[in-house]
Amino acid sequence: xxxxxxxxxxxxxxxxxxxxxxxxxxxxxRNVIIMLMSIxxxxxxxxxxxxxxxxxxxxxxxxxxxxxxITVAVAETAVGLGILIALFRNRGxxxxxxxxLLKW
Amino acid sequence: xxxxxxxIFAAMTLIGALLxxxxxxxxxxxxxxxxxxLGIAGIFLLQxxxxxxxxxxxxxxxxxxxxxxxxxxxxxxxxxxxLRNYTRQWPVxxxxxxxxLIEVLAFLNAGLPGLPPSPSPRPLLPGNTERxxxxxxxxxxxxxxxxxxxxxxxxxxxVWMARKKEVAE
Numbered sequence: 001x002x003x004x005x006x007x008x009x010x011x012x013x014x015x016x017x018x019x020x021x022x023x024x025x026x027x028x029x030r031n032v033i034i035m036l037m038s039i040x041x042x043x044x045x046x047x048x049x050x051x052x053x054x055x056x057x058x059x060x061x062x063x064x065x066x067x068x069x070i071t072v073a074v075a076e077t078a079v080g081l082g083i084l085i086a087l088f089r090n091r092g093x094x095x096x097x098x099x100x101l102l103k104w
Numbered sequence: 105x106x107x108x109x110x111x112i113f114a115a116m117t118l119i120g121a122l123l124x125x126x127x128x129x130x131x132x133x134x135x136x137x138x139x140x141x142l143g144i145a146g147i148f149l150l151q152x153x154x155x156x157x158x159x160x161x162x163x164x165x166x167x168x169x170x171x172x173x174x175x176x177x178x179x180x181x182x183x184x185x186x187l188r189n190y191t192r193q194w195p196v197x198x199x200x201x202x203x204x205l206i207e208v209l210a211f212l213n214a215g216l217p218g219l220p221p222s223p224s225p226r227p228l229l230p231g232n233t234e235r236x237x238x239x240x241x242x243x244x245x246x247x248x249x250x251x252x253x254x255x256x257x258x259x260x261x262x263v264w265m266a267r268k269k270e271v272a273e
Contacts, residue, residue: 006110006150008219014114014147016208018121018140020201025125027197028190033130033176037137040168041121044144047156055151056219060235063153064244067236070159071251075258077168081175082265088179089268097191 011052018045030095032087036080043073110150116143128189130176138169155233 018041025038047066054062088094120140127133145160191197240248 006107009215010110010114011147011151013212014117016212017118020205020208021118021121021125023204024197024201027201028194029125030188030191031130033172033179034125034133037124037133037172040137040164041124041140044141044164048144048147051148051151051153051156054153060232060239061243063156063232063236064239066153066156067159067240068247068251070156070163071255074163074168075254077171078258078262079265081171082262084175085178085266094179095187 008052008056011048015045015048015052018042018048030097032084032094032096035096036077036084039080040073040077043069106150109146113143113146113150116140117147118143131173134169134172134176137172138165141165141169152232154231155236 022038022041050062050066120136123136124133141164148157
């Protein structure tokens with residue numbers, strides 16, 4: 001992989017790296033707020049991918065789909081944080097491994 | 105110039121993301137996430153997606169991050185920040201992620217197979233925002249309306265979920 005002319009491949013590598021970092025956060029952190037932030041990172045990695053291919057094919061469809069991804073991400077964040085507040089009010093914790101009411 | 109800007113924005117994105125997933129204090133994580141999202145906005149600008157650049161700044165950095173910071177402040181986490189940072193099953197996560205990392209590296213090593221060269225840009229393209237509006241309101245009108253419905257449901261759901269329950273007697 002050469003470094004100087006930036007091709008579509010460079011953007012795909014950046015997207016893959018961001019996806020991996022987001023997955024690390026989602027799988028390894030205990031705090032649910034950080035897990036939600038990691039989901040944002042993953043969805044942004046997808047957006048980079050969509051925009052890179054939109055540029056590659058000179059078509060605007062990828063950017064339209066990126067807008068839909070952003071919409072869904074915002075809805076998910078709002079509902080997730082609402083659930084988190086309700087959870088904290090009822091259980092007094094936001095650590096994912098202490099929320100084990102359904103575990104036997 | 106273009107390459108230098110790409111590497112600056114990529115470094116912002118990746119360093120911000122790494123700090124987000126490793127910091128102990130959620131406020132520090134949120135601020136690192138802002139750095140990462142700004143880097144992604146720069147990446148969008150480099151790829152001539154000006155509308156998405158504006159949306160990223162306004163919506164993510166302006167809206168979503170304020171929401172995150174509000175919730176972090178609302179839920180006082182001083183004692184949680186002193187506890188363990190990672191779940192107990194983190195070795196399993198490390199193994200799974202290493203497998204994915206090796207797979208990605210193998211793909212990178214092999215190069216991008218079968219990605220044809222991009223077509224030459226057509227002359228007289230109108231602005232980016234106009235083209236997005238064209239696609240959004242002609243071809244993708246139905247998904248657009250579905251997205252608006254989704255946002256409505258999300259707003260109502262979030263308010264309902266986060267509201268203080270009155271104790272019924």
